[in-house]
Amino acid sequence: MRRLLIGASALAFAGAAAAQDARAITVEAVDGRRVSLHGADVEVREDGATDVHGWARRARAQAGLINAHLHAEAFNAEGRSLGVVDGGWNGALSSRDRSAEPFHIRLPADMANAAVRVRVTVEPGQRHD
Ligand SMILES: [Zn+2]
DSSP states (O other): OHHHHHHHHHHHHHOGGGGGGOSOOEEEEEOBTTEEEEEEEEEEOTTSOEEEEEEEEEOTTOOSOOOEEEEEEEEOTTSOEEEEEEEOBSSOOOSSSOOOEEEEEEEOHHHHHHOSEEEEEEEESOOOO
């Protein structure tokens, strides 16, 4: 959350054109399927694209294959779902050092423009996008 606020301030200083993009989209990341999520945040890029990004890490003391991917579901101010975007982390989640792998999920513009909240969840199986 601290990073989100810093990001919003930086955008506000970038100029009036970016001001409407600086509104905060809150992010909720839900661990699951032996994967823990960290540092989830929303970034409005210079080209106007909106990315949900963060880090995925193997949950403590869990070995074996992790067959899972991520969903980013956006909600509008009325709490209605705007849809789900499939995503995943880069590479394998190491069981040796539990290193974190980054994820980036691009929200479509119509979804990003209406969203006030995004929930990232870990879903079973391969991504199907
Ligand atoms: Zn999926």
